[in-house]
């Protein structure tokens with residue numbers, strides 16, 4: 148188990164800028180380890196989003212490409228079409244992927260682009276200071292929803308992993324979290340599987356990870372982990388929504 | 398008269414609040430004022446600073462590069478901005494955590510153990526008001542009545558008791574600055590009253 | 591009227607509500623987030639609607655729809671977000687719809703930096719979207735002025751049926767200054783008979799449109815727009831000129847750099863040099879004639895443009911000065927604000943004293 152607390156060689160030596168208790172760092176680590184263990188790192192190109200993980204291009208120890216806000220799947224498409232043998236992934240937040248970049252992610256999946264998307268869902272806009280995200284829960288407060296997200300005004304959260312599962316070109320769509328060790332191990336397996344399926348040419352692979360934002364949720368790191376387990380998971384159930392490898396996969 | 402004030406410290410030390418109180422109080426006292434924060438991701442647990450200009454003349458630039466008065470709430474702030482203070486300027490040091498003396502001899506330094514004084518008042522969160530009290534004693538910018546009026550607008554209902562606490566912090570800060578010992582560096586962080 | 595201390599972004603939002611703006615569509619981006627955040631809290635209290643869109647593209651098209659329905663509507667963003675709005679802005683101008691767009695500029699290009707800059711001058715004044723269109727662009731240099739501009743912008747937009755842009759750098763958005771709320775002069779504005787609000791069975795349908803597929807018709811439309819722009823050129827020029835009779839050097843700057851130029855003028859005075867400031871307030875229409883006259887004054891030996899970009903405003907200055915005096919540039923880009931000393935030194939260099 149100690150492995151989780153060791154710096155992977157898939158990550159650079161730079162100190163990460165994430166807030167205390169933010170699980171972006173854990174997710175970076177799982178992605179990096181998967182790339183190292185599957186022996187893919189040297190041939191990987193990652194696409195960084197615009198969000199708190201914008202500096203991911205400094206943290207992953209592989210070639211990285213910065214994208215405009217929401218456009219990572221289009222950039223990744225360009226990369227993968229030029230370099231079909233290489234491993235390509237995008238790492239995106241919920242504002243980036245499920246708001247401004249909704250068209251790009253849906254169409255990348257529709258075309259069955261052979262890259263992997265790691266979707267970090269923390270139910271808020273972290274970088275810009277806690278504004279409402281498409282994944283913000285009904286009633287959850289945000290700086291642009293001061294009285295909480297109102298269903299009549301803003302509808303209900305988008306469930307991206309389920310949506311991706313309905314798209315033909317998507318080979319794998321799952322939702323995991325990293326709030327404790329058992330969940331982390333499942334997340335680790337899911338991320339590996341996604342990269343493996345990419346390299347086997349199965350199609351587009353999508354891993355949604357429920358993540359914390361203690362800073363903008365106004366919680367301590369411990370409270371934030373608890374909130375994911377007690378509240379967020381109820382809205383965003385964990386599980387595999389599509390798996391082209393298994394019979395049940397639609 | 399123009400005060401070019403730079404206030405710097407860690408995020409969460411009330412740096413922005415000291416600046417806003419000075420600016421708003423200055424405005425209520427009839428001065429021209431401006432307040433300009435540093436902004437960006439570096440504020441996340443990192444350093445924060447703000448520029449406040451208080452003048453009896455029109456304010457030209459809100460950016461304070463060469464402060465007439467520096468409030469250094471932590472050591473990196475003193476290291477970074479100390480050299481920019483104008484000759485004859487004033488440097489207020491949060492001696493509770495700044496672990497070095499002001500080396501320059503052409504400025505006046507005031508060492509204020511804000512946290513020890515706040516602790517004495519039973520609430521560590523008023524440390525920034527203690528600093529404000531010290532600064533205000535030396536500059537004479539704000540009357541206590543003005544500060545009271547602002548605090549009363551800020552703390553209402555169940556929080557109304559915080560008005561007196563903050564005013565007491567202001568007075569303790571002023572008393573600290575009134576004591577000559579305040580101008581002598583000591584690393585014992587003792588509150589000399 | 592008593593003075594209140596306001597942060598630029600919040601003051602802009604409050605000024606819009608006071609001007610009767612009841613619809614706001616936006617998307618988060620630093621350093622303008624306080625505008626949508628303020629609106630999300632206070633616009634509903636005023637009986638209005640705040641909506642966070644899924645992107646700037648969506649937000650400006652929501653503005654397009656709301657403006658077509660006759661509403662007083664605003665959006666705000668910062669540089670990369672304003673880039674995304676360009677398509678919508680072109681449509682708004684083409685379909686002649688009034689609205690107010692606020693750009694709290696940050697450094698570019700691309701994702702750039704969140705620190706203040708003025709690199710969107712060309713985009714704002716030349717039209718970042720397609721086609722021959724113009725925005726009225728107002729550039730405040732104090733919070734008070736930002737409030738006054740927002741107040742006027744809605745009326746100007748309605749008068750001309752044209753988008754108005756408030757162009758300010760991140761510094762103006764983030765700083766706090768005293769504000770006195772000024773009532774707007776009551777102007778009689780044309781009725782919005784063109785709005786699509788339902789015919790009510792009493793008139794022919796209204797159509798909001800920018801498509802004129804027949805080139806002759808399209809040319810007529812462009813000519814009509816241009817006539818309107820000529821009226822704006824004649825009536826909407828704004829500037830501030832603080833120029834002593836014996837000015838040796840004339841600074842031209844807008845927004846925050848105009849304040850720095852004033853500080854530089856004080857430094858130069860100590861060195862025996864007299865400086866003046868010409869501050870364009872309407873960046874389009876640009877105060878071409880007044881600037882030419884100011885530069886033509888016999889005492890003026892050099893014109894120095896100060897901008898937080900690397901040679902954008904200076905193009906308009908050169909066009910206006912038209913060779914009567916040498917024009918030079920003191921520019922900083924990428925989020926760095928020039929210091930008064932640098933500005934003063936640029937003047938010394940222009941005067942051949944350094």
Ligand SMILES: Cc1ncc(C[n+]2csc(CCOP(=O)(O)OP(=O)(O)O)c2C)c(N)n1
Nearest residue numbers: 197198199216240241242243272273274619
């Ligand atoms: C075109 C454009 N619009 C807006 C922004 C501002 N912006 C930066 S990050 C961000 C959203 C971040 O939220 P999310 O994707 O949920 O990631 P998180 O920070 O929570 O990890 C926004 C709106 C931008 N950079 N570019």
Ligand code: SF4
Nearest residue numbers: 165166169199273360
């Ligand atoms: S703001 Fe939220 S998402 Fe961003 S680093 Fe901090 S905790 Fe993480």
